[in-house]
Amino acid sequence: MTDDCVVYVIDDDSSVRAALEDLLASVGIRVLAFDTTTAFLTHGMEDVPGCLVLDVRMPGQSGIDFHRSMAGLGINLPVIFITGHGDIPMGVDAIKHGAIEFLTKPFNDQTLLDAIQNGISMDQERRRTKAEGLALHTLWSSLSAGEQDVARLVVRGLLNKQIAAELNVSEITVKIRRAQVMRKMDAQTLPDLVRLTEKLALSS
Amino acid sequence: MTDDCVVYVIDDDSSVRAALEDLLASVGIRVLAFDTTTAFLTHGMEDVPGCLVLDVRMPGQSGIDFHRSMAGLGINLPVIFITGHGDIPMGVDAIKHGAIEFLTKPFNDQTLLDAIQNGISMDQERRRTKAEGLALHTLWSSLSAGEQDVARLVVRGLLNKQIAAELNVSEITVKIRRAQVMRKMDAQTLPDLVRLTEKLALSS
DNA sequence: ATCAAAAATATACGAAAGTATAATTGCCGT
DNA sequence: ACGGCAATTATACTTTCGTATATTTTTGAT
Numbered sequence A, B: 001m002t003d004d005c006v007v008y009v010i011d012d013d014s015s016v017r018a019a020l021e022d023l024l025a026s027v028g029i030r031v032l033a034f035d036t037t038t039a040f041l042t043h044g045m046e047d048v049p050g051c052l053v054l055d056v057r058m059p060g061q062s063g064i065d066f067h068r069s070m071a072g073l074g075i076n077l078p079v080i081f082i083t084g085h086g087d088i089p090m091g092v093d094a095i096k097h098g099a100i101e102f103l104t105k106p107f108n109d110q111t112l113l114d115a116i117q118n119g120i121s122m123d124q125e126r127r128r129t130k131a132e133g134l135a136l137h138t139l140w141s142s143l144s145a146g147e148q149d150v151a152r153l154v155v156r157g158l159l160n161k162q163i164a165a166e167l168n169v170s171e172i173t174v175k176i177r178r179a180q181v182m183r184k185m186d187a188q189t190l191p192d193l194v195r196l197t198e199k200l201a202l203s204s
Numbered sequence C: 001a002t003c004a005a006a007a008a009t010a011t012a013c014g015a016a017a018g019t020a021t022a023a024t025t026g027c028c029g030t
Numbered sequence D: 001a002c003g004g005c006a007a008t009t010a011t012a013c014t015t016t017c018g019t020a021t022a023t024t025t026t027t028g029a030t
Helices: A013-027 A035-043 A063-073 A088-098 A107-142 A146-155 A161-168 A171-184 A188-204 B016-028 B037-041 B063-073 B088-096 B110-140 B145-154 B160-167 B173-185 B188-202
Strands: A007-010 A031-032 A050-055 A080-085 A101-104 B006-010 B030-034 B049-056 B079-084 B103-104
Touching: A007 A013, A007 A035, A013 A031, A013 A107, A031 A035, A035 A063, A050 A063, A050 A107, A063 A088, A080 A088, A080 A107, A088 A101, A088 B088, A088 B103, A101 A107, A101 B030, A101 B110, A107 A188, A146 A161, A146 A171, A146 A188, A161 A171, A171 B030, A171 B088, A188 B188, B006 B016, B016 B030, B030 B037, B037 B063, B049 B063, B049 B110, B063 B079, B063 B088, B079 B088, B079 B110, B088 B103, B103 B110, B110 B188, B145 B160, B145 B173, B145 B188, B160 B173
Parallel strands: A007 A031, A007 A050, A050 A080, A080 A101, B006 B030, B006 B049, B049 B079, B079 B103
Antiparallel strands: none
């Protein structure tokens, strides 16, 4: 489950960081702790599944503000907020913006561990989905411009003859390109190709 | 936007109900207010877009408990919680379970109105999606058992010959059934049929 | 049991798809 | 200008698909 993964902790309170490091070490999960969001960004992220335990209130950038900026920074880690001084709207908004948990200190250790396990699972799943989308996009990119043209019209259901007219090429050229599309996209049948392009459109 | 829709209010405090009725009447939205969840269930729901403003703490069944039971009752209304005595975990859990807002009294009128408009829009969208899925399911149901068999294998990419062998019928029968499938499903091309069955699988 | 409707099958034909071989065109670098 | 090299096109053939017509089988109702 937690083969190789990291939990990032950002909290200005060193005693909290130490406590979390101990807690997660006790269950064999690697921890990288920082006292500011800047320190976290400077260190960078490892390319392994993980999640982020984030303090709400900190000197410098708050955890709330950092959370809002994460998408723009290309950081998609699941976020678990911890706080000693939160209020209801803050917690509600955090969850509405995608945080997976919002815990108030003092919190139950097991509750946090459960949230972390959940976050790591979500990140693993996100990475799987992302990898599939990337692989699919790579296949598509291996098609020449003309082959992509043909592929688009094929999955629209046009006949080879119609595609040829649309693209101002001969029907035999369409057949050649079409065969190349099927080979390069590793599609055994036309329905396969349709499904591949549907996934491609969704993950665009 | 709010052509014909209803906001259901469940709150044991008659002054709150009156205030909400006034507020929503001022913007021309119809209100149905109840003092208990039982009263709401007894009255039943209208078949128009709407959302539910739900008090957290009430005599009898609490709003929180009712929210958890809604899916089992087949009620998919967007829920907006209002409360005077909530805490952070309660608000966080409510949102995690799908509530679209969790407001603490006293709340800003406009905040509630925005949430309600958002809830109504979501319900409209849900109804659109549901109607599409239902229409698609109706088309599929219009296929005979044999036609459904053929359709399933067609979208898997099997040849008519292979389908015939699989179903122990003649190839000509497959052709007839296949033509019926295309006609009944209103699919002009094979890619169309593939996409229809994909949607069907997702909304099953 | 019998009749009528529906489903399945047989036969036949034209259009489309897939593939192979060969010829042609267009483009790029030397 | 020239020689490759990839893309396009032409030709030919086989398989598959779609459809129409006619026949047989099955099903269901009275």
